[in-house]
Amino acid sequence: MIEHTVQVRVRYSETDQMAYVYYGNYASYFEVARVEAFRHIGFSYKEMEAAGIMMPVLEMKTKYIKPAKYDDLLSIKVFIKNKPGIRITFEYEVYNEAHTLLTVAETTLVFVSSSTGRPMLPPATFMSYFEKYY
Amino acid sequence: MIEHTVQVRVRYSETDQMAYVYYGNYASYFEVARVEAFRHIGFSYKEMEAAGIMMPVLEMKTKYIKPAKYDDLLSIKVFIKNKPGIRITFEYEVYNEAHTLLTVAETTLVFVSSSTGRPMLPPATFMSYFEKYY
Amino acid sequence: MIEHTVQVRVRYSETDQMAYVYYGNYASYFEVARVEAFRHIGFSYKEMEAAGIMMPVLEMKTKYIKPAKYDDLLSIKVFIKNKPGIRITFEYEVYNEAHTLLTVAETTLVFVSSSTGRPMLPPATFMSYFEKYY
Amino acid sequence: MIEHTVQVRVRYSETDQMAYVYYGNYASYFEVARVEAFRHIGFSYKEMEAAGIMMPVLEMKTKYIKPAKYDDLLSIKVFIKNKPGIRITFEYEVYNEAHTLLTVAETTLVFVSSSTGRPMLPPATFMSYFEKYY
Numbered sequence: 439m440i441e442h443t444v445q446v447r448v449r450y451s452e453t454d455q456m457a458y459v460y461y462g463n464y465a466s467y468f469e470v471a472r473v474e475a476f477r478h479i480g481f482s483y484k485e486m487e488a489a490g491i492m493m494p495v496l497e498m499k500t501k502y503i504k505p506a507k508y509d510d511l512l513s514i515k516v517f518i519k520n521k522p523g524i525r526i527t528f529e530y531e532v533y534n535e536a537h538t539l540l541t542v543a544e545t546t547l548v549f550v551s552s553s554t555g556r557p558m559l560p561p562a563t564f565m566s567y568f569e570k571y572y
Numbered sequence: 573m574i575e576h577t578v579q580v581r582v583r584y585s586e587t588d589q590m591a592y593v594y595y596g597n598y599a600s601y602f603e604v605a606r607v608e609a610f611r612h613i614g615f616s617y618k619e620m621e622a623a624g625i626m627m628p629v630l631e632m633k634t635k636y637i638k639p640a641k642y643d644d645l646l647s648i649k650v651f652i653k654n655k656p657g658i659r660i661t662f663e664y665e666v667y668n669e670a671h672t673l674l675t676v677a678e679t680t681l682v683f684v685s686s687s688t689g690r691p692m693l694p695p696a697t698f699m700s701y702f703e704k705y706y
Numbered sequence: 707m708i709e710h711t712v713q714v715r716v717r718y719s720e721t722d723q724m725a726y727v728y729y730g731n732y733a734s735y736f737e738v739a740r741v742e743a744f745r746h747i748g749f750s751y752k753e754m755e756a757a758g759i760m761m762p763v764l765e766m767k768t769k770y771i772k773p774a775k776y777d778d779l780l781s782i783k784v785f786i787k788n789k790p791g792i793r794i795t796f797e798y799e800v801y802n803e804a805h806t807l808l809t810v811a812e813t814t815l816v817f818v819s820s821s822t823g824r825p826m827l828p829p830a831t832f833m834s835y836f837e838k839y840y
Numbered sequence: 841m842i843e844h845t846v847q848v849r850v851r852y853s854e855t856d857q858m859a860y861v862y863y864g865n866y867a868s869y870f871e872v873a874r875v876e877a878f879r880h881i882g883f884s885y886k887e888m889e890a891a892g893i894m895m896p897v898l899e900m901k902t903k904y905i906k907p908a909k910y911d912d913l914l915s916i917k918v919f920i921k922n923k924p925g926i927r928i929t930f931e932y933e934v935y936n937e938a939h940t941l942l943t944v945a946e947t948t949l950v951f952v953s954s955s956t957g958r959p960m961l962p963p964a965t966f967m968s969y970f971e972k973y974y
Contacts, residue, residue, distance in 0.1 A: 482911075584737050589856065590857075733867070762858060
């Protein structure tokens, strides 16, 4: 499988008046983790999108165990446990600097052709980046 | 049960370069729906929080069926199907103006004392607003 | 001149841990005010963009006088004091329910062709909506 | 004076359907630059806020010269040209990887006591971090 960890420092803009990271803002942390996992295996999401394939999110499940706080340096572990097909599933674990597990999540995305708007199998050039991990 | 519908117009800031509403931004639509459902039954989330009870989110599940787009006037239906205890669960359906179902979601929140940080039963004054619906 | 007022209720997502509306979030309030001012005079920003003209922001100046707070029902007054040319300038005043002036701002936007990426004069059909105000 | 540069990679969540970074999102980049400039001189904004001093923004001016795009690795130069008093002014320049200047901005913030809500001179312990730069 593919496993990768990224670090994200919590911005003031991401907090709310409860002094927690607002629950909707984790989605952008997960997006950063996905894109950096792709970059880690040699693959650019930006270039794929420029080539006419985009990856909208189909489903997200998040459990908020403990709050992330302002200025926390979060470690976001991302796992792609199964080889991508038309869909690709990412799992996430968010830790703070004390190694406390704050959040777990899962997202499923789909490969879509920008021109037709229809789901599609990712092209062979994309899949080649994934071959050795499965 | 409690059922309420709110309308939210999609802002340009909420779109992404796919020309979809960014998947993380639905969380704020759901928050608006929750707060307005509370206001609808006579209850102010703001006042409850000022009185020392806050409601962090424990869990969110979202299915993205079709994209919401810029300037769409969304109808967000929110349901509280079970009487709240320490936890309260909200279900959501997001429709566009053509009555197409775009998104379904569920969030579970917990009542927490601001002073102790611990989960607590909502006070009787809060519960009284809910009595007649269950 | 054109003058219009829109109301926006502050979302929890827009607060920060200072319990103020985060200073960057006013930009989306101003955007809502611009778009609704256009709708008020019979004109759709969405349709103009679909027709190949977009309006990026060139400049923004904001003075934060007093903080907006969670759940405030803000009134945003927007003024287009001069007839648009290649550029269009909007001025804003943000008030809370107690009619306290919270924020004043000014933004200048430019009409740009989506196909060429170059500034352009807005088309006559657009300008016709503005004629009677100047 | 104090000068510092931070790098921020543009997130998908920060783009809009024009495929530009939404104009309101630069505010959070500037915030990151401020906080990291403070950390660079040995000073923690988070700790100052925990000690009862917060720094709301009084004024922001931004000129958008060229758009930042998705996945751009931005360099944000921040300058504190004058020694802070009750107010502190930051200037910013945002560059992309091709060293093109995209945005210039200026923000003025004020030191405020969390308990009284009133402007105050920053404490001597804070000022000591700044002494050697002016």
